Structures are given as C-alpha cells and as structure tokens.
Amino acid sequence: MSVIDIAKLRQRASALPVAALAPVREAAVRALTETGLPTTRDEHFKYTDLGEISALSERWLTDTPESAPSPAADAWLGRLTAETEIDWIVVRNGRASEPSMAVEGVSLRPMSESAVAPEITTPLAALNAALLEDGLLLDIERTPERPIGLVFLDDAETAPGIAPCRVAIRVADNTRADIVEYYASFGDEAHYSSAFLTLDLARGAAVNHVRIQDRGRTHSQTQNLRVTLGRDAEFRSAAFDFGGKLSRNDLLVDLPERGARAEFNGLYLAGDGQHVDNHTRVDHRVGPATSRQQYRGILSGRTRAVWNGKALVYEGADGTDAEQSNHNLLLSDNAEIDTKPELEIYAEDVRCSHGTTVGQLDEKALFYLRSRGISAEDAHRLLVNAFAASTLDMLPVTAIGQHLTALLEQRLRDLLRKRDSQ
Amino acid sequence: MLKIEDLHVRTGDAEILHGLSLEVNAGEVHAIMGPNGSGKSTLAQAVAGHEDYEVTAGRIEFEGEDIADLDPEERARAGIFLGFQYPVEIPGVNNAYLLKAALNAKREHEGLGEIDAYEFLKLAKEKMALLGMDPKFLNRGVNEGFSGGEKKRNEILQMAILEPKLAILDETDSGLDIDALKAVAEGVNALRAEDRAIVLVTHYQRLLDYIEPDHVHVLSKGRIIHSGDKTLATELEDRGYDWVVEAATA
Numbered sequence: 001m002s003v004i005d006i007a008k009l010r011q012r013a014s015a016l017p018v019a020a021l022a023p024v025r026e027a028a029v030r031a032l033t034e035t036g037l038p039t040t041r042d043e044h045f046k047y048t049d050l051g052e053i054s055a056l057s058e059r060w061l062t063d064t065p066e067s068a069p070s071p072a073a074d075a076w077l078g079r080l081t082a083e084t085e086i087d088w089i090v091v092r093n094g095r096a097s098e099p100s101m102a103v104e105g106v107s108l109r110p111m112s113e114s115a116v117a118p119e120i121t122t123p124l125a126a127l128n129a130a131l132l133e134d135g136l137l138l139d140i141e142r143t144p145e146r147p148i149g150l151v152f153l154d155d156a157e158t159a160p161g162i163a164p165c166r167v168a169i170r171v172a173d174n175t176r177a178d179i180v181e182y183y184a185s186f187g188d189e190a191h192y193s194s195a196f197l198t199l200d201l202a203r204g205a206a207v208n209h210v211r212i213q214d215r216g217r218t219h220s221q222t223q224n225l226r227v228t229l230g231r232d233a234e235f236r237s238a239a240f241d242f243g244g245k246l247s248r249n250d251l252l253v254d255l256p257e258r259g260a261r262a263e264f265n266g267l268y269l270a271g272d273g274q275h276v277d278n279h280t281r282v283d284h285r286v287g288p289a290t291s292r293q294q295y296r297g298i299l300s301g302r303t304r305a306v307w308n309g310k311a312l313v314y315e316g317a318d319g320t321d322a323e324q325s326n327h328n329l330l331l332s333d334n335a336e337i338d339t340k341p342e343l344e345i346y347a348e349d350v351r352c353s354h355g356t357t358v359g360q361l362d363e364k365a366l367f368y369l370r371s372r373g374i375s376a377e378d379a380h381r382l383l384v385n386a387f388a389a390s391t392l393d394m395l396p397v398t399a400i401g402q403h404l405t406a407l408l409e410q411r412l413r414d415l416l417r418k419r420d421s422q
Numbered sequence: 423m424l425k426i427e428d429l430h431v432r433t434g435d436a437e438i439l440h441g442l443s444l445e446v447n448a449g450e451v452h453a454i455m456g457p458n459g460s461g462k463s464t465l466a467q468a469v470a471g472h473e474d475y476e477v478t479a480g481r482i483e484f485e486g487e488d489i490a491d492l493d494p495e496e497r498a499r500a501g502i503f504l505g506f507q508y509p510v511e512i513p514g515v516n517n518a519y520l521l522k523a524a525l526n527a528k529r530e531h532e533g534l535g536e537i538d539a540y541e542f543l544k545l546a547k548e549k550m551a552l553l554g555m556d557p558k559f560l561n562r563g564v565n566e567g568f569s570g571g572e573k574k575r576n577e578i579l580q581m582a583i584l585e586p587k588l589a590i591l592d593e594t595d596s597g598l599d600i601d602a603l604k605a606v607a608e609g610v611n612a613l614r615a616e617d618r619a620i621v622l623v624t625h626y627q628r629l630l631d632y633i634e635p636d637h638v639h640v641l642s643k644g645r646i647i648h649s650g651d652k653t654l655a656t657e658l659e660d661r662g663y664d665w666v667v668e669a670a671t672a
Contacts, residue, residue: 368510371470372520372580373498373527386514386563 004054006033008061009130018134020112028120028129035123047306047338048248048277053220056192057127060162066093070157070186077153085399086180088149089136094163094193096136105142111135116168118196124222128164128194135166140177147178147208147399152195156218157187164194173202173230178397181211185219185243195223201233203257208396209237209264214407215244217273226252229260229289236396240404241268241276242411248277255282255289263292267391267408270335271415272301280324281310287347288319296391297328298384299335300415310342311352318349326356329387331415381416388412423448423619424469424588429480431461431468438464440644441480446588446619453622453630453655456641457663462623463507465641466592470504471497484588498524499531501587503580505594509573512564517576520564521546521583528584549582552612554605571602578609589613590621595629607632627659640666 006029013025037054038045069092081088089108090097101108111118114137118129138148154163171177179199185191193215201207207227215221221244227235241247253262268276282291297305311322328337341354361383369379388408395401424446431439438461446452456462468475469482471494481488489497512520526536537545547557553575565573574594581589591610595603610620610633622629630638630652638654639646640663647670648654658666 362510362512364510365512367472367494368506368512369515369520370494371472371498371504371506372524372584373495373531374520374523375495375527376493378523379495382515383512386512389514 004032004037004057004127005061009057012061013130016131016133018110018112021118021132021134024118024120025130025132028126031120031126032123032130035126037123037127044279047304048246048275052246053192053222056160056190056220057162059160059190060192065159067155067157067159067161067187067189070155073153073155073184073186076184076186077151080151080182080403084149084403086147086149087144088151089138090151090153091136091165091167092153093155093161094165095133099134099136101138103144103148105140106144106148107139107141109137111137111166111168118166124194124224125196128166128196131162132164132166135168138167138169140169140171140175142172143176147180147397149180149182149400151182151184152193154185154191154193154215154219155187156185156189156191156216158189160190162192162194165196167195167197169197169199171199171201171205171207174204175202176206178208178399179210180397180400181209181225183213183215183221183223185216187216188218191216191219193219193221195221197223197225199225199227199235201227201229201235203230204232205230206234207236209235210395210397210400210404211237211239212400212404212407213239213241213244213247213249214411215247217243217245219244220246222248222250224250224252226254227262228254229257229262231257232259233257234260235262235264237264238391238395239264239266239278240391240408241266241270241278242407244274244276246275249279251278251280253280253282253291254285255291256285258286258288261290265293265391265394266295267388268295268297268305269411269415270297270299270303270305272303275304277306279306279308282312282322284311284313284317284320284322284347286314287317287350288321289317290321291323293324294391295326296387297326297337298331298388298412298415299328299337300331302332302334304336304338307337307339308342309340309354310344313343313345313347313350313352315346317347320347320350320352322350322352324354328356328358329384330358330360331384377416381412384412384416385409423485424621425483426469427481427483429468429482430478431464432476432478433464433474437478438644439468442641442645444639444646446621448587448619449616450637451614451620451622451633451635452637452639453624453635454639454641455624455627455655455658458625460641461644462625462641463592466504466590466623469590470494470502495527499528503584503586503589505577505581505589505591507593507596509565509577511566511568513566515564517562517564518546518560521560521580524580525583545583546579549579552582553579553609555579570597571599574598574602574606575609578606582609582613585613585618587617588619588621590623592623593625594622595624595626603629604632627655630655642667642670
C-alpha cells in the first residue's frame with residue numbers, strides 16, 4: 001500500500017475547480033484507497049520504485065501553494081514556438097493555456113465539456129484522475145496542414161508540485177496527422193507529473209508521432225499513452241527520453257482491427273542519478289497486422305534503465321507480424337539495464353521475433369578512429385552519436401527534426417562530459 | 423625516420439617481440455616478411471600505439487623523438503599511418519566525415535586551418551579516381567558493408583588523403599583479387615616520395631611484384647633474423663622461410 005494520505009488527497013480533490021469532474025475524482029480516490037500505489041513487489045514495477053512519488057505527494061498535499069512561473073520557461077517556450085512550424089497546444093502545470101484551437105478540421109475542448117470521461121484503469125491513473133483539474137479532448141476531423149504539438153511545461157521554481165494531465169486524441173477515418181508530445185520543466189524543486197493520453201485512430205487513419213521527454217533533474221514523471229488502431233490504420237512513432245530523475249513510460253498499442261500497422265522506436269539516455277523505464281505492450285487481437293519496435297539506450301554513470309516490451313498475440317490472430325528489439329550501450333560499470341522482451345503467442349500462423357543486446361563501445365573502432373588522428377574524446381562522441389543516430393534517422397515528424405537533432409547533440413555531450421569528469 | 427631499437431612488446435600474457443631492431447629512412451620502401459605468428463602485426467600495432475601492445479623494453483623513435491608517451495592520435499597527427507589488416511566497420515560514422523576529420527586533425531597539428539568543403543571534395547574525388555573507387559563510397563558508413571577489396575582501397579584512400587610521412591601497411595594484399603591488388607599497388611606507388619617511408623608487412627611476395635621494395639626483412643619469433651634487397655623476397659617465395667630460420671639459429 002502507498003503512503004498517500006487518503007484524507008488529504010480527498011480534501012485536495014474536493015477543493016479543485018470544474019465540478020463536472022467531481023464524481024470521477026471521488027471514484028478515483030476510492031479506487032486508490034483500495035489499491036494504493038504500485039510497489040516493487042508488483043511485477044510491472046519490479047525495478048522502478050515509486051516511493052519517492054508517494055513521499056512527494058505527501059509534501060504537495062500539505063504544502064499547497066503552486067510554484068511561481070519560471071522566466072526561463074517563458075523564454076524557452078517562445079523559442080520553441082518560433083523555431084518550429086508546429087501548432088502548439090500549451091499545457092502548463094497541468095492546465096491548458098487556451099483550451100481551443102483555430103485550425104480547420106481540428107477541435108480542442110475541455111474534457112469536462114465532452115462525453116469523454118477520465119478512465120481509472122490503474123492506480124497511477126486513479127492518482128491522476130483524483131487530482132485532475134480538467135483534461136483535453138482533441139478531435140482531428142481533417143488532415144491539418146501543420147503538425148500539432150502538445151507541450152507539457154511544469155514550473156518547479158519556488159515550490160514542489162504535482163501536475164496531472166489528460167489528453168484524449170481522436171483521429172477521424174482516412175485522416176493523417178503529425179503529433180508531437182513534448183515534456184519540459186524548469187526549476188530545481190521536486191516535482192511529479194503524471195500524463196495520461198489516449199490516441200484513437202479510425203479506419204485508414206495515419207499518425208506520425210514524436211515524444212520528447214526533457215524534464216529537469218528534480219522531476220519525476222509517469223506517462224501513459226494508449227493507442228488504438230482501426231482497420232488499416234497506421235501509427236509511426238519515435239520517443240526520446242533525455243531528462244528527468246525518474247521517468248516511467250507505458251506505451252500500450254491495441255490492434256483490434258485487420259491491416260493495422262504500428263511502428264514505434266525509442267531512444268533513452270540516462271546519466272548519473274537518473275532512472276528511466278519504458279514498458280510497451282502490443283495487443284495483436286486479429287490478423288493480419290504488423291508491429292515493429294526498436295528501443296535503444298545509452299547509459300552512463302550510476303544509473304538504471306528498464307525496458308520491457310511485450311507482444312501478446314491472441315488466439316486466431318493469424319498473419320500477425322511482430323518484431324521487437326532493445327539495444328543498450330553501457331558507458332560505465334555502474335550502469336544497469338534490465339531488459340526483457342516478452343512474446344506471448346496463442347495464434348498459429350505468425351511471424352514474431354525479438355532481440356536484445358547490451359554492450360560497451362567497440363574498442364576496435366575506437367582505436368581505428370584514433371589511429372586516424374581523431375582524439376579519444378571525439379572518437380567516443382562519434383561512436384555514441386552513431387549509436388543514437390539510427391533512431392533519429394527514422395524520425396516520423398520532420399518539423400521537429402532540427403530542434404531535436406540539436407537537443408540530442410547537447411544531451412549526448414552532457415552525458416559524455418559527466419562521464420569524463422567521473 | 424623510424425628507428426626501432428631492441429624492442430620488446432607484450433600483449434596479454436605473452437611477449438611477442440623479443441628485441442627487434444629496424445631502421446627505415448625517408449624515401450625507402452621496406453618489406454617485412456615472415457611466417458604467421460612471427461610478430462609482424464604486433465610490430466605494426468606497437469608503432470601505431472595500440473594500448474593492448476605494451477612496450478616492455480627498447481624504444482621506437484620517429485624523426486629522432488621517442489614516441490613511447492604519444493597516444494595513437496598524436497602519432498597519427500605527427501605523420502604515422504597504419505593501414506589495417508582488418509579495417510573496422512563503423513556504421514553511423516560517415517566515410518567522408520572521417521576522412522575530413524582526420525585530415526583536419528593533421529592540419530591543425532601542422533598549424534593549418536580546416537580544409538574548405540569544396541577543396542576537400544575535389545581532393546577526395548581525385549584520389550578515389552586514382553584508386554578506381556566510386557565516389558558513392560564517400561557517403562557510406564566507414565567500411566560498412568564494404569567487400570574485402572573495397573576496405574583495402576579505402577585504407578589506401580585514407581593514406582592518399584593524409585599523405586603521412588611513414589605508412590605501415592599491414593597485410594594490405596590479403597584477400598585482394600588481382601585488379602584490386604593492382605589498384606592498391608598503384609595507389610601506394612603514387613605515394614612513393616623522397617620525404618616519405620613505406621613499410622609493407624606481408625606474408626606473401628605477391629604484392630612485391632607490384633611495389634618494388636628497397637629492403638626486405640625476415641621476421642621470425644619476434645626478431646628480424648635476416649635482411650636483404652628485393653631479391654630476398656623472390657628467394658623466400660621459391661624456398662620458403664625454413665632455410666632463413668635454420669641459418670639464423672645455426
């Protein structure tokens with residue numbers, strides 16, 4: 001059981017505005033009373049200890065004033081919107097700055113004003129729903145000209161905090177959309193954010209998706225994205241985890257219709273004191289359908305990363321084609337990776353494969369580069385960049401490419417600099 | 423240019439070179455021949471500065487300076503080039519990028535500025551034409567998916583662009599068909615110069631039909647046991663190594 005103080009949680013929940021969500025919040029508090037937050041005794045959280053989040057909730061529930069906005073965050077947001085050809089929806093400290101959108105064929109509104117209710121599927125979803133002021137519903141009815149970005153920005157400048165957010169995205173049939181999901185935070189106070197997103201693709205819809213997590217080093221985050229693909233729908237995604245103290249991502253891909261294709265890749269960097277956990281699950285309910293996933297990790301310093309990729313092929317889902325792989329580069333002896341691919345197959349005619357690797361930089365390649373006059377430091381950087389580059393090469397949303405390339409370079413430099421100074 | 427005195431080199435638990443001495447002057451081409459396991463590659467790696475090859479005694483002088491304390495990259499910038507027996511594949515690192523970075527590292531060492539992008543491309547294409555290489559190899563990953571012959575040509579391309587003072591080519595002829603061998607030899611011959619020395623490390627005499635050496639040395643059990651002129655190579659091809667080994671131990 002968690003150490004979350006239920007009485008305080010209920011008190012806090014009942015003080016929130018947007019009365020329409022009050023019954024959901026109360027249901028969430030009740031659910032959490034029964035289950036508590038997951039612990040390392042739960043299979044899905046075996047390597048990821050949420051104790052810190054419980055402790056932080058306690059502080060936040062007592063210590064109510066919200067952090068003052070960070071000036072650095074304003075400047076950063078200004079640059080991001082100026083340098084990318086993307087229509088951004090800004091969610092700051094869990095609240096949408098403007099819950100509407102002036103893009104043809106696209107509508108954005110508060111979840112409380114729609115028929116969509118926040119779901120309470122897991123204890124973390126319950127904690128999210130209990131403290132949720134409001135969510136967002138994004139309907140994409142016609143293919144927009146520019147990508148749509150969701151930027152989740154949290155201030156932790158003057159006070160610790162918790163920011164829950166929810167977004168339900170629906171993409172109409174035969175509609176294409178490019179979607180960017182970007183998490184950032186500013187300030188050095190302890191902070192926890194919880195994001196729950198759903199993405200429903202109707203028949204023949206196609207979504208290109210990029211997720212970037214570049215939170216500050218005092219920030220912990222749990223993020224959950226559930227994608228449901230209609231018949232012949234296509235989902236292509238690349239996810240990048242750079243920052244955060246603790247970062248847990250759950251990507252659930254549901255394939256209930258024939259002809260769907262999901263292709264999702266990820267790259268995580270983890271340096272000293274960071275913990276990053278990616279759990280993915282694909283439900284192949286019918287065939288033919290295809291899923292491809294490739295995650296790569298670069299770990300340095302005293303750090304831990306977790307990757308767990310599960311593909312579940314249901315009885316009768318013949319024609320399923322599922323591939324999963326996880327490759328890790330360990331730059332220090334203190335780094336640990338817990339990697340586990342899982343295939344559970346109940347159908348007969350399937351093509352499924354998985355592979356994982358854990359290794360160090362290739363000493364032969366290092367010497368080869370140095371024998372050509374490249375410094376040891378540059379040789380390391382070149383090889384690490386090369387390892388990371390393959391995920392960037394498959395980037396589904398080009399509008400964020402330039403920004404992401406520069407950010408990745410910076411974060412790799414940070415990772416190697418910390419390594420050299422150890 | 424290169425002066426090796428009483429060199430002892432160890433790798434792992436085994437001492438491979440037991441007091442090797444060799445002197446190579448500017449303008450000369452030397453061939454180092456010997457049976458497998460005689461220490462030929464160890465010599466090449468030790469001169470290039472591979473950390474797995476520990477110099478336990480003796481010295482290596484390059485242009486009058488002891489290079490024991492120099493890292494591999496410092497030796498490269500000073501003008502030592504090692505052509506690898508097994509060039510390494512490095513996916514994700516662009517071949518043109520490596521060539522340019524290597525050239526710029528050397529230029530920086532010499533107090534020159536970075537080469538202009540256009541000048542570099544011109545230079546690279548000119549050298550590739552000489553070696554019969556398709557310019558498309560510039561945009562591939564370093565040696566990624568290259569055939570054996572393409573890898574060796576790529577080594578010679580790097581050498582041609584870097585114009586080292588001393589080139590040590592380790593088994594550059596192994597695994598080459600006759601066309602590739604000729605192209606590689608032409609590339610090497612084009613680089614013969616008054617101010618440059620070339621050391622060919624090879625098991626077979628075949629390469630020496632195309633690159634005529636000034637001196638031939640026989641390496642056996644970690645020492646140079648016999649030296650001669652180019653006719654020695656032909657003699658070794660006809661009679662094998664045993665007679666030299668026997669004569670040396672007699």
